[in-house]
Amino acid sequence: MPTVLITGTNRGLGLEFVRQYQADGWKVVATARQSSPELEATGVPVHRLDMSDLAAVATFRLDQPLNLFIANAGTYGPRDASNAEEAGEWLDTFAVNTVAPFLLAQAVRPHVQAASGKLIAISTRMGSVADNSSGGFLAYRSSKTALNMAWRTLALASRELVCAVLHPGWVQTRMGGANAPVTPEQSIGGMRRVIDRLTKADSGEFFDYQGQRVPW
Numbered sequence: 001m002p003t004v005l006i007t008g009t010n011r012g013l014g015l016e017f018v019r020q021y022q023a024d025g026w027k028v029v030a031t032a033r034q035s036s037p038e039l040e041a042t043g044v045p046v047h048r049l050d051m052s053d054l055a056a057v058a059t060f061r062l063d064q065p066l067n068l069f070i071a072n073a074g075t076y077g078p079r080d081a082s083n084a085e086e087a088g089e090w091l092d093t094f095a096v097n098t099v100a101p102f103l104l105a106q107a108v109r110p111h112v113q114a115a116s117g118k119l120i121a122i123s124t125r126m127g128s129v130a131d132n133s134s135g136g137f138l139a140y141r142s143s144k145t146a147l148n149m150a151w152r153t154l155a156l157a158s159r160e161l162v163c164a165v166l167h168p169g170w171v172q173t174r175m176g177g178a179n180a181p182v183t184p185e186q187s188i189g190g191m192r193r194v195i196d197r198l199t200k201a202d203s204g205e206f207f208d209y210q211g212q213r214v215p216w
Contacts, residue, residue, distance in 0.1 A: 003027040003066050003115075005108060007051065007101070008073025009044075010036040012173040013122065016184040017070060018042055020192060029062065031073070051100040052092065058103045065115035068195065069108050071101035072122045076175055077139035090139040097143035102150040109158060118162040120195055121151045125167045125208070130215035148206060148216065155204030162198050166191050167208040182209070 004021050008014040009030040015038055022028050022042055031049040032039060039046060051057060051073045077093030078086040105119050112119055125131055127144025148165050155163035168191060169182040176182075190209035197211070206214040 001025065001027050002068070003029065003064060004068040004070065005029045005031070005062070005066050006070045006072055007031045007049065007104065009046070010034060010039045012175065013168055013171065013184060013188060014072045015039055015042075016188040017072060017192075018044055020185075020188050026067075029066075031060075033073075051096045051104075054095060054099060054103060057100045058107060060104055060107050062108060062111050064111065065117075066108055066111040067115045067117040068120065069105060069112055069117070070120045070122065071105060073100070074122070074144075076137075077143065079137060081138045086139075090142075093139040093143045094146065097140070098146040098150060101147060102154065105151075105154055105163075109161070112161060113158075116160070118164070118195060118198060119151075119154065119158065120163075121147055121165045122168060122191075123147050123151075123165045123206070125214055128206075128215055152204045159200070159203070162200055162203045164195075164198055164202055164204070165206045165214075166194060167206070167214050169209045 004026050006017045009018050010032040018028050018030055028044040030044050031047045033050045035046050075096045078089040081087055081090040123144045126141050127148050151165045168187045170176055170180040171182045171187045172180045187209050194207050194211045208214050
């Protein structure tokens with residue numbers, strides 16, 4: 001039975017990842033800052049992990065091989081970063097969206113290596129420098145751009161593994177809003193197909209949930 005570790009699983013994309021992998025017979029290990037009735041209903045083991053607590057993230061441990069790690073947890077952060085208070089929140093956004101996923105990937109990498117597995121980061125097209133034609137959302141955009149760079153660097157240091165970055169699309173979640181054109185089921189189903197097809201030749205690359213390359 002393959003095993004997947006997923007962060008940020010109490011709602012939204014993370015919860016849908018849990019449901020779909022569990023339905024396909026995977027052993028799912030979930031982390032969340034706080035659990036939820038929906039997550040508890042799945043019956044999967046839930047590790048309480050606050051991604052803003054970098055010391056806890058860096059020392060996270062498992063005792064089993066991992067076929068797949070999905071760094072899904074994230075935060076939107078302040079809509080602006082034009083004053084000192086919002087600049088502090090900007091740094092907090094970097095901690096959750098950039099530093100914590102990288103630290104956790106480093107912590108679990110030996111377990112993924114043991115299964116010749118894959119390290120996946122859920123990013124966003126909003127983190128693409130080439131695709132930024134509308135501006136705004138500076139904290140979120142820049143933290144995801146930095147995540148992309150961190151994962152590209154991780155891929156270069158982990159050539160025996162597959163490390164890739166995925167854009168889930170504009171999805172109907174609390175973050176994406178009700179008017180988003182993509183359902184969580186469609187997004188996660190698409191990303192799972194992309195993940196399944198990834199090979200070492202794709203390591204260090206950026207794809208959307210339909211398998212199309214996203215410009216850096």
